[in-house]
Amino acid sequence: MKYVPREIVDEVNVTPVHPLVNFGYLMGTVVAAAIAVYAGLGVAGAQLAARLGPNAENKVGDMIFDSVFSSMPLTTEGDDFEYLSDLAESLRSDALKKRPDLKLHILEEPAPNAMVSAGGYVYVTQGLLDDIETENELAFVLAHELGHYEHRDNLRSLGRSLVFLSLNGVVAASGVQLPSLLTGSMGLADLHYSRDQENRADVYALEIMQERYGHVDHALDFFRRLNEDELDFGVADRLLEWQSTHPLTESRIERLEELANQRGWSLEGEPTALPQE
Amino acid sequence: MIELITFLILVGVGYFIGNRREQKHYEDIKRREKQTLHIPIMSWGAKQDLPYAHEAEMFVGSVVVANDYFKTISASLRNLVGGRVTVYETLIDRGRREAMLRMKESAIEWGASQVLNVRFETANIAGQSQNGGTGAVEIMVYGTGIR
Numbered sequence: 001m002k003y004v005p006r007e008i009v010d011e012v013n014v015t016p017v018h019p020l021v022n023f024g025y026l027m028g029t030v031v032a033a034a035i036a037v038y039a040g041l042g043v044a045g046a047q048l049a050a051r052l053g054p055n056a057e058n059k060v061g062d063m064i065f066d067s068v069f070s071s072m073p074l075t076t077e078g079d080d081f082e083y084l085s086d087l088a089e090s091l092r093s094d095a096l097k098k099r100p101d102l103k104l105h106i107l108e109e110p111a112p113n114a115m116v117s118a119g120g121y122v123y124v125t126q127g128l129l130d131d132i133e134t135e136n137e138l139a140f141v142l143a144h145e146l147g148h149y150e151h152r153d154n155l156r157s158l159g160r161s162l163v164f165l166s167l168n169g170v171v172a173a174s175g176v177q178l179p180s181l182l183t184g185s186m187g188l189a190d191l192h193y194s195r196d197q198e199n200r201a202d203v204y205a206l207e208i209m210q211e212r213y214g215h216v217d218h219a220l221d222f223f224r225r226l227n228e229d230e231l232d233f234g235v236a237d238r239l240l241e242w243q244s245t246h247p248l249t250e251s252r253i254e255r256l257e258e259l260a261n262q263r264g265w266s267l268e269g270e271p272t273a274l275p276q277e
Numbered sequence: 278m279i280e281l282i283t284f285l286i287l288v289g290v291g292y293f294i295g296n297r298r299e300q301k302h303y304e305d306i307k308r309r310e311k312q313t314l315h316i317p318i319m320s321w322g323a324k325q326d327l328p329y330a331h332e333a334e335m336f337v338g339s340v341v342v343a344n345d346y347f348k349t350i351s352a353s354l355r356n357l358v359g360g361r362v363t364v365y366e367t368l369i370d371r372g373r374r375e376a377m378l379r380m381k382e383s384a385i386e387w388g389a390s391q392v393l394n395v396r397f398e399t400a401n402i403a404g405q406s407q408n409g410g411t412g413a414v415e416i417m418v419y420g421t422g423i424r
């Protein structure tokens with residue numbers, strides 16, 4: 001056999017694809033998959049928030065309590081607590097009675113605030129109790145929080161974390177622990193509500209005020225005081241604190257007064273006093 | 278943010294320098310392949326009779342090719358979705374041809390008329406660590422030159 005030298009002309013071993021095209025395709029695929037998973041989790045979280053059963057809700061709530069709130073300075077005894085507890089229970093609607101029981105805690109914190117976390121955990125700061133002047137004010141704040149609870153806003157604000165939290169609740173029973181990276185305590189405590197959710201919670205609370213006291217006077221006094229003190233430096237900070245969880249504006253108070261007028265609720269009435277210390 | 282910039286710089290450097298070197302290397306390979314084309318290379322089995330020769334000697338050509346950052350990233354992305362790792366094809370192709378050329382050139386220097394029983398060997402020699410270091414591959418070609 002005679003050897004005939006032949007040059008290599010076709011590159012069979014090299015796929016004719018530009019490395020940047022290849023890189024772009026890979027990046028695109030991975031990014032698209034990540035976006036799809038992220039969006040999917042968002043949808044799943046919203047669906048879960050709307051339908052989570054009381055048992056699962058309890059589990060999720062306990063998990064958040066253990067990982068975020070249990071390390072905070074909490075009080076669950078004393079006269080203030082008993083009074084607050086009774087008041088919160090009396091504000092509970094029939095719909096709320098089907099949801100997990102209220103688990104009230106007083107948070108030793110000077111900034112006035114209140115929040116409701118998943119599973120019926122209600123937190124009221126000592127600062128709020130100190131600032132409150134009538135029962136109407138306190139009842140409105142509590143009813144507003146219960147509004148968030150009944151509308152499941154607190155579950156919705158968990159968003160994507162809710163998927164992992166409820167998943168953790170399911171698999172924890174079988175002894176498997178999801179990596180804490182997935183359930184991580186980050187962001188479980190910041191409850192960001194939309195303007196719409198705030199309005200609904202306000203209307204919900206005001207309805208309860210009318211039902212309970214026969215008028216809606218004094219209910220908003222606490223917010224008015226916060227607004228008036230806005231220029232005072234020390235209080236401005238506290239105001240910001242409140243607004244970070246419950247955006248509050250002058251127009252909101254006006255809107256509520258307008259609503260009361262429309263529905264014929266009395267804006268004049270006697271305040272109910274707080275119990276004597 | 279700084280991490281992202283570092284990453285982009287590394288990818289950019291990897292791509293532009295890597296690509297330039299690759300093109301230069303291919304030009305060089307093609308030129309040298311033309312020069313060494315007259316020597317037949319055979320890879321038939323070891324048990325076959327060799328053609329008559331006065332002298333025989335083994336020649337080895339070996340080359341180590343390093344990966345660049347751009348290729349590493351492309352390949353690690355490819356690991357997520359699967360499929361052909363086309364960015365490594367040129368790397369390995371260059372390595373094989375360069376090793377073959379080195380062997381042929383040393384055989385030609387010796388005065389070989391042909392090179393028989395040519396074999397390829399490949400070994401990973403760097404970047405095997407779990408922390409994802411950039412890898413390098415050694416490609417070795419050996420064969421028996423006769424004259």
Ligand SMILES: [Zn+2]
Pocket residue numbers: 144148193198201245246
């Ligand atoms: Zn609110």
